[in-house]
Amino acid sequence: MKKWLLLVVCYGWLACGWAGEARPIADDPVLEQRMTGLAEKLRCLVCQNESLAGSRAGLAEDLRREIRARMREGLSDDEVIEFLVNRYGDFVLYDPPVKGKTFLLWFGPFLLLLAAGGALLNVLRQRRQQPAPGVLSEADRARARALLSEEGEWK
């Protein structure tokens, strides 16, 4: 009887709780989505390996606020990026732009790969030209014959 009563009380208690659906914090979900999409391509300057979208740093929140404000003013995504790059430089972009300065950054590894590949080919070619060990050249063979046919001078 007691157990049953306890159960009823517990269920009754639980039934009184009301859980609402989590309200989205942003007033404009479309803008928010656009902002987050852009912020994911940007770097948080404080925690420099996090994106601006995910970072919890104070500056990241401020920059997200600024992005929202610029977007509300009507700036396009490219213009917002320009706004940030003007203040923080190319580092704020996750993908460094391909321009004169970053040429080496983008193509350096491929150039190194080509150089290393070239060096490897060179070494292989040189190796092929050397006679295999154990195979004597004609001059060496004649010399060996001459030495072996000499009689016991070296004991």
Next chain:
Amino acid sequence: MNRFLWPLVAFIVLVGFLAVGLGLNPREVPSPLVGKPAPAFSAPVLGKPGEHISPAAFKGRVWLFNVWASWCAACREEHPLLMELARSQVVPVIGLNYKDKSPDAQAWLQKLGNPYVASAEDGDGRISIDYGVYGVPETFVIDKEGVIRAKHIGPVTPDVLEKTLLPLIRKLQQ
């Protein structure tokens, strides 16, 4: 001999890159604003309600713009140096109080001393974003035409002051 030459050259080149690279600070973000005019703003003056300050007021003088906050530990490190600089009257130091509360900021200055001619309040950090500030403290050297000539990230050390900032300030003041 040739066999050893190329790997040796490659090694020396690599050591060269490493020597330079290890001396650099990977967290430092160079500012694209160096060489550009200091962004305009009009901010309330800390401790003087009703008054406003803007960079245009300092045209014709070389000045230091120092971003600080009462909650910033590193700002305490550079504070004695700024006090000395203010006392020497070589160059005026204007403060930018970053994301701080006015009573806290004023108390901090009262306790430690106020090296600033005036401090601009930047409660929401908007002015600092315009200046490309991403941490505190940061210091800008601004010339007579209002163009940013240098930016130092982190607390100002005697070394930086002697070797980098003061020579630049003296050159700009001529």
